[in-house]
Amino acid sequence: MESAAAITAAHGWSGRQDAHAALDEIFNGHDFHGASLGIVFASPDYDLDALGKAVAARFPCSVVGCSTAGEICSLGYQHTGVAAAVIHGIDVRVASLDDLQSFDEQRASDLVDRLGVSEISYDEHAVMLTLLDGLCMREESLCNQIYLASGGVPMVGGSSGDNLTFNNTSVLIGDRFQRGAGICALLRAQEGIHTFIGHHYKDTGQLLVVTKADPEKRVIYELNGRPASEAYARALNFEPGALSKVEELLNPLMVKTGERFYVRGVQQLRDDGSMQLYCAIDEGVVLHVGHSSSIHERLASQLEHACKDVDPQLVLMFDCITRRLEADHMKSTTNFAHVVSDYPAIGFSTYGEHYNGVHVNQTMTGIVFGS
Incomplete structure (x- = not known):
């Protein structure tokens, strides 16, 4: 990698x-001269074909992006717009993924070779x-295969959204937003790149x-x-069939790995007594029933810790759409905005978050770029 350069960035929402007016x-x-990476998170309400072409014309560097279930900026949660950033001072290699349904270990190995993972120095x-x-319903295997093939290079990201219509999610590949696709970017610097994960x-103590x-x-x-629906309701001291969507939102299932809990969100309690989750789950797994605490207080602590060693x-921010729905229900979106206003932030509301080979829900994952 070339000699170290200070990391700088420009960012915002429109x-x-x-x-073109939004990017302006x-x-x-x-000044985009010497830009390393462009990032674009856009509402599916946009003319994404026009946006893709405008982005390609504007950025003289690789660009990653996707459709959203809402955007995030330093003003807090936003809707029907575009959040974007450009970063200077990092080394970037980008590789796209198509035909996600047939992605396997060999393709994961080929991907990390294209990214030059073996060139990373200690x-x-x-x-x-x-x-x-x-x-795509494949995030679990995709993330795990890529992470293992890389030898454990830190991984952070999110799954594209479409404002909860669950019909047309897309990822920006070149100058086109494409369905059924993915993208992976290896970002390197001598210092100043940090990852984080957190939920509230x-x-x-209830086990299932x-x-x-x-x-x-x-x-x-x-x-x-x-x-499943009956056992879950009983664990929350409800009669079967009496749980509201709010109770499901506030009481997710969690898997414990080491000392960390990973959230497995409940999408739906079905009429046949089964449960539809937002993440895959295997037989034999022990689930812990979680309960919500303060989103904004926990987020403030997480961001303070993530940024403690750098000037961000x-x-x-890759923030699960269910966290946004919970903030809406708890009337705490203003508190969320107050927390993120202290940071140069962009992100989006996701249909799932990625962290070190794991696909999770109801979580925020993120990357801090600092100097």
């Missing part, structure tokens, strides 16, 4: 629906940024064992040998 508002005369900071189609759920499931469909049929130039 609600203008003309793509965000970057406001910024004293560098490096991270793989991943963006995957949010409706506490373990209630998955006794019958279909991991590929992300469906649990039985917990503790009983119909950009904070990328």
Whole structure:
């Protein structure tokens, strides 16, 4: 890698629906000379074809991006706009992924070769940024295969959204937003790249064992040998059928690995007694029932810790759409905005978050670029 350069960035959000006008508002005369990476997160309400072409014309560097279920900037949660950034001072290699349904270990190995993972030196900071189609239903295997093939290079990213219509998620490849696609960028610098993960759920001590499931469909049929919806409701001291969507949102399932809990969000309690999850789950797994605490207080602590050793130039946030829905329900979006206003942030509301080979829900993952 070339000699170290200071990491700098420009970032912002625009609600203008003309793509060129939106980019003008965000970057406001910024000098793109020597840019390393462009990042674009856009509402599916945009004319994404026009935006893709405008982005390709504007950025003299590789660009990664996707459609969203809402955007994030230093003003907080946003809708129907575009959040974008340009970073200077890092080394970038980008590789796209197509035909996600047939992705396997060999393709993962080929991907990390294209990214030049073997060239990373021991004293560098490096991270793989991943963006995957949010409706591919393959994030678990994709993230795991890429992470293992890389030899454990830190991985952070998110799954694209489409404002909760669950119909048309896409990832920016070149100058086109494409369905069924993904992109992986290896980002390297001598220093100043840090990753983070966090959620605000506490373990209630209630344990549920998955006794019958279909991991590929992300469906649990039985917990503790009983119909899954019934066992889950009983764990929350509710009668079967009495749980509201809010209770499901506030009480996710979690898997404990080491000392860390990874969230497995409940999408739906189905009429046949099964549970549809947002993540795959295997039979035999022990699940912990979680309960919500303060989103904004926990987030403030997480960001303070993530940025404690650097002067942040950009904070990328991959934030589950369910966290946004919970903030809306708790009327705490203003508190969220107050927390992120202290940081040079962009991000989006995702259909799933990626962290070190794991696909999670109801979580924020992120990357801090600092000097």
